[in-house]
Amino acid sequence: MATKFTEKHEIQFYECDVTGKLTLPMLLNIVIKTSESQSEALGRGSDFVNSLGLGWVITQHEMTITRLPKTEELVSVTTEATSYNKYFCYRNFWIHDESGQECVAISSTFVLMDLTTRKMTSVPLDIIEAYDCEKITKILRGTKISSLEDDSDAREYRVRFSDIDGNKHVNNSRYLDWMVDSLAYKFLTSHEPTFVNIRFDKELAYGNSVTSHWQEASGEQLISKHRIKLDGTLCAEANISWRSM
Amino acid sequence: MATKFTEKHEIQFYECDVTGKLTLPMLLNIVIKTSESQSEALGRGSDFVNSLGLGWVITQHEMTITRLPKTEELVSVTTEATSYNKYFCYRNFWIHDESGQECVAISSTFVLMDLTTRKMTSVPLDIIEAYDCEKITKILRGTKISSLEDDSDAREYRVRFSDIDGNKHVNNSRYLDWMVDSLAYKFLTSHEPTFVNIRFDKELAYGNSVTSHWQEASGEQLISKHRIKLDGTLCAEANISWRSM
Known part of the structure; x- marks a missing residue:
């Protein structure tokens, strides 16, 4: 069972829009920051990954939003690397408010990219073992995205x-x-x-x-x-x- | 003598550019956040200022940069409302690194805007007294900005x-x-x-x-x-x- 990792984060005014609520782009930045902190705590930060000629790339996020936190709220950001197969790593995120209520839950898919060829590579054990997450053979298909009918706008x-x-x-x-x-x-x-x-x-x-x-x-x-x-x-x-x- | 107010801030990757250093726009956001925190601590936060039909507007920043802090650095952001006259309020900011070295020093000029007319108003005592800063009669002129020769670019x-x-x-x-x-x-x-x-x-x-x-x-x-x-x-x-x- 993978370990969850939690960090506190205070929502800044410059992470919010005119309504005073966290923007969606900043929501992504904040959760990614927490996964980077976890990776560093496990000795698998970007310096380590880069030293292997690799970099993490996100291929999909599914974000369920109960409510977007507001400016100055102190939230807890939690992440868990849940499972991986040959090419894909699956990770969950949660944001909770100070009363412990869930604001956001995210399921994300990551792959590793060769920094020279810019192509996807298989997941090296030397990186993934540190996260203690389950190896699976199945490729998890995310919720299908319904395409635009045309590009007129x-x-x-x-x-x-x-x-x-x-x-x-x-x-x-x-x-x-x-x-x-x-x-x-x-x-x-x-x-x-x-x-x-x-x-x-x-x-x-x-x-x-x-x-x-x-x-x-x-x-x-x-x-x-x-x-x-x-x-x-x-x-x-x-x-x-x-x-x- | 006005009181200095200091907050810690961890530089986030999304506050930095491709070189891994804090961007100039984010530098502004971070210092403004600290002045807002000071104002709130003094009971003069944006809710109070807005309740008078007013809002703070910045007219000039002069930023002296020894070095821009890097991703993950924990810096101290300090601010001090130094003086004011009928229309202008003067405030300084500093960013120091963990070893106490100064990274940035900023001198800023603020005015108050009437939120309905969008025009500058004189500074109400009810706001400024809380900061314990010196009342002056002189208008401080910032360093002159040398204009572009033309608008061709x-x-x-x-x-x-x-x-x-x-x-x-x-x-x-x-x-x-x-x-x-x-x-x-x-x-x-x-x-x-x-x-x-x-x-x-x-x-x-x-x-x-x-x-x-x-x-x-x-x-x-x-x-x-x-x-x-x-x-x-x-x-x-x-x-x-x-x-x-």
Whole structure:
């Protein structure tokens, strides 16, 4: 049984939007920070992984949101590396508020990338053993993402210097920023997300200009659909479920 | 003599750029957070200020940078409201590393804005008395910012949903992001800022599209010049001094 790892985090005003609640991109940053802390505590931090010529890449997040924490809240961020197979590592995250109520639960899939070839590699025992998580043979399929019907709604985003992280590519959180930004201000200030399912297909570099395509939230479940493309190639796809505030 | 207020802050990976060092926009966010904490400790937090129909607005920062802290560093952020006159409040900030070395020193000018008229108002005693800072009659003039010669270099930035903060306008840190982003990747990864002098002239709202104009760092002191304009109106201006790494 894998060990859970918990850290406290105070939500900063600059991690929140105009409504005073944590943004979805910052939610991703905060949980990833906790998995990095766990890895470092186990002697498997990014320096160690990089020394093997490898880097962690996220391929999917499924985020169930009870409520997004607010500015100045002190939350507990918990993570657990649950299982792995030849290529995929599965990890869960939770955010709890000070009264112990669950705010967010996330199921994520990670792979290891060869930093030279930028291709996926099998998971070395030397990395994964430290996490004490279950080896499985099955590939866990995430919840399917329903695709946009067409790309008629499109907005261009040029990758900025500040979008590039220590892995020398666009940080995953930015894709979600470009997706959320496509929705109307009025909608975003009167609705909150309840479920986000995002899949990352292609890394992006400085100099790239992508298009963010969207379909506004519709249906009883108020699901908005999103995809990010680079020169016609799919880079990420997401569905976000919303409820009115 | 005003009281200094200090908080610890751990630099997060998502507050840093590809070089692993704190970004200038995040540096601003981190120090502003500490002044907000001080104000709350004195019962003069944003709820109190807003209840008077007012909000704080920054008009200038002069940032002297010995070194930018790195990811995972635990720094001390200190602030002191030094003096005020009828309209202007002056505040200093410092960031020190764990060995007590100064990383950054900032002199800032704040004014109070009427949230309805969006105009500057005189400083109410009910707010400022709590800080125990000196009343002065003189208006302190900051270091002059040398203007760009022309606007031929220009890049457009559309204000995004995530640029808007709790004051319902673009957060000050974003202006600096648009300025830094205009410089070349190769320059930004081989130089570090030593002094930033930024003045804010006009607030920006959701829906605005601004142009960021720049002049690359030149001269012995390697000073880059920047300005942000909205429909021809100056919104912010800055000089940044650099040194090669």
